[in-house]
Amino acid sequence: MPRLVIDPITRIGGHLRIEAAIANGAVGDAWSSGTMFRGMELILRGRDPRDGWQFAQRICGLCGTVHALASVRAVENALAINVPKNARLLRNILLGTQYVQDHVVHFYQLSALDWVDVMAALDADPEATSVLARSMSDWPRSTSTYFKSVRDRLRTFVDSGQLGPFANGYWGHSAYTLPPSLDLLIMAHYLEALDWQRRFMRVHTILGGKSPHPQTFLVGGMALVPEWGGPTRPQSGEHPQQVDRRSPQALSDAGLADIGDLIAEAKRFVEQVYVPDASALIAAYPDWAGIGTGIGNYLSYGEFPEDDSTGPPLLLPRGRIMGRDLTKVETVDQAGVAETVAHSYYTYAPAEDSALKPPWEQGTTQPRYAGPRPPVTTLEGAERYSWLKAPRYLDDRMEVGPLARVLVAYSSGRGDVAAKVDLAGARLGIGREALFGTLGRILARAVEAQVLVDRLDGWLDELIANLATGDLAVADITRWDPGAWPAEAKGVSMGEAPRGAVGHWLRIADRTLSDYQIVDASTWNGSPRDARGRRGALEEALVGTPVVDPARPLEILRVVHSVDPCTACAVHAYRPGDPGSIAVRVITGGPR
């Protein structure tokens, strides 16, 4: 079968190469390869456990909040620390904000252009677009004047010949089948989403000092000072005008009011722009319901603690679903997770490479590049082909991400999630089987964004009410002194990034991190084959995907983007010419 190579896959986080064998106009087999080794787990070794999150956060510019929190929680787990209520709520608000922003950005900036033809939008009628938009929601910008201005802006951009983010698209591909008015509508919101997400991330700058990579996480809670019950006062020697220019103190009337306003704006954007657009797109591509389905096993660690114990209840529950059977949710425990490096550029020497090893028992991450030597045109025939390890749960392959979380919540009897899924399905005229593929992943993000934008408001109310009772505690620092720590300890955290389950496993010895293992969401989804030769989740999802024009494999991008890989997180030093870093190219397969 001719091999198609797409490297790098763009509009994702990190460096991912996809190879696909094409037969009879469809993907017959697929290989997912993480092409960059970063060694984050090695960088964390020897560090003060209280500093670990600052390093872990740099795994990614998209998922930084997630890894910071995962690291802090794993250290708290090792040292038996329970964080105060205010800290739990602040963490939920920071992470929930990340989810809502991430899902919107994923829809518009990372995946819409797989479905929306920018060039076709140039031919759209602004009046028809306005009529369509008004039929979908009450968003106040939906006038024909507005859509004409957007169309003119796009035309100027295209006529200038400097296409920027729209260069190299597969415009005019026969798989683009939206009416031009919907193309223009979603492109208008593509541009609006860029502005909106920048404003919304001010929640992170208020609560965390900066975005990306908020700086107020702390082992034991949050490094924020409540300034409750009084106006923002000048500090000594500060001119009143300087006070005006200062950002509001995070935990003050002004800071929390700003956050409330940003959440209210996000709720309007999600309900009046993102969800209607995602629904219209899904409804317009019914033939895609059964494409990209994959293995059908779904894993969620769960996220957003709703009380002040360390375990459940969680807003998004923990569990797994096997073989698309939504009648049963199996329990999930960290002990079920193990990884193999049988087809990865690592060794477990002296143990067997084919062994499934639990993260706490892996010892060091031992990189050993064993792929083809450059110039590399294809990984065909390479036994080892990725910097990603292959995680398995009780030796089962699992898909993680918004779809997994929504299905686990649905099957766990989470009424609000189930109602939103059923309502969306009924409106779109799609059955449950449509949930399991490419469209289901798009729908799951829209459902989850709605659930979270509502809950963000609730967490903020709870935080304000709790501060008003006089409980100003933001951190438990009674375990801050390393002299009081046990000589050896181990900790784990199981949480969720927007793109799926994230686990951090660590050991502390002599008051430093002696081992650190991260099993990221995209390691699950982008996994290479395991010791038994079984494909990873994305590889499996690609099999059967139609490819009408191998020179322009738009359909492959649809499936890959629906999984939203972040290979930066999944692989966790790039040297040009390093054999592990394969040159950027697209090869369309001819016969071998």
Ligand code: NI
């Ligand atoms: Ni990431």
Ligand code: CA
């Ligand atoms: Ca890892």
